[in-house]
Amino acid sequence: MSTLITGIHSLVTNDPELGLGPLGLLADAAVVVEGERIAWVGPAASAPSGTDTVVDAGGRAVIPGFVDSHAHLVFAGDRTAEFNARMSGQAYTAGGIRTTVAATRAASDEALDANVARLVGEALRQGTTVLECKSGYGLTVEDEARALRIAGRHTDEVTFLGAHVVSPDYADDPAGYVDLVTGPMLDACAPHARWVDVFCERGAFDGDQARAVLTAGVARGLVPRVHANQLGEGPGVQLAVELGAASADHCTHLSEADVAALGSSGTVATLLPGAEFSTRAQYPDARRLLDAGATVALSTDCNPGSSFTTSVPFCIAVAVREMGMTPDEAVWSATAGGAAALRRTDVGVVKAGARADLVLLDAPSHVHLAYRPGVPLVTAVWRAGVREV
Known part of the structure; x- marks a missing residue:
């Protein structure tokens, strides 16, 4: 089972090789999930086709779980x-x-x-x-x-x-x-x-x-x-x-x-x-x-x-x-x-090969987690490739 999450306004990858700064920030991004793992990360305009499911993030932010x-x-x-x-x-x-x-x-x-x-x-x-x-x-x-x-x-x-x-x-x-x-x-x-x-x-x-x-x-x-x-x-x-x-x-x-x-x-x-x-x-x-x-x-x-x-x-x-x-x-x-x-390298990061743990925020940026304290911004959660929330 494969899923394309596209329309991501701001993606936190935590991989500086993928994007800007320590957070490896990518704008206008997409992620492909295959099974329990992340298969592809990059610009939404270059996302591969043919996935089983497409999720439109609608200009919201995605961060690692x-x-x-x-x-x-x-x-x-x-x-x-x-x-x-x-x-x-x-x-x-x-x-x-x-x-x-x-x-x-x-x-x-x-x-x-x-x-x-x-x-x-x-x-x-x-x-x-x-x-x-x-x-x-x-x-x-x-x-x-x-x-x-x-x-x-x-x-x-x-x-x-x-x-x-x-x-x-x-x-x-x-x-x-x-x-x-x-x-x-x-x-x-x-x-x-x-x-x-x-x-x-x-x-x-x-x-x-x-x-x-x-x-x-x-x-x-x-x-x-x-x-x-x-x-x-x-x-x-x-x-x-x-x-x-x-x-x-x-x-x-x-x-x-x-x-x-x-x-x-x-x-x-x-x-x-x-x-x-x-x-x-x-x-x-x-x-x-x-x-x-x-x-x-x-x-x-x-x-x-x-x-x-x-x-x-x-x-x-x-x-x-x-x-x-x-x-x-x-x-x-x-x-x-x-x-x-926890001495884990498979989680806490969004890159190919990592476990597909992803959080979709009802906000355009991860900064809103501090900017809007107390507001339930988490709108979807994938754990090991399965949408749980």
């Missing part, structure tokens, strides 16, 4: 009261995670699966075609393993986050919990995951504990990523770079050494403005990272406590308004940047 490289979707329960209290003046700490842990443990597999499906569908309708999903709300061997199995029904990008916080069962023995995570829990969970993550932060795990978890995961074939420097400066970023982690996520409080390390490494700095929005915290300084040469990704951090949004367009608008990013940089970071954070 968003790649959300940081999300926590396997959970149950509601933390509205916590959010309301925080908006009334209470400070955010990592401890609220334990509320979700209790609800998640009590939920059935069917309820958890249905919630993940609901959130994945919600994200898809807003243009997200690739989504990473973490465990971390079970904190027992059995509950973490089932969270990963459920996540794996919805995405290939599954992350083991048994080291989210110290389990309430080990409140008086954090060293014992680290032993559990690095031993029996990883043994049970590694076969169901691609990534290993740790919340390296005050109130969660210190540098030595985080190192133990990550190296144990690497020994079992998982690739590291790190929740780093969200609530204050700490060892998370330096540990991520040292261990060759795919990403250091949050990156809100960075020393000059942290910025330099990210700028000279292959570790992506994943920024999560939904968390700062929902906790009234300081936003990360994307300009500082970009100017240092760091690769930046932009993701939702969808979770029930500190960033309950699946909307990458919302995060783009906030990043442009509050984090020093240009609209071009924010869109690149939410597509190609997210792909880099």
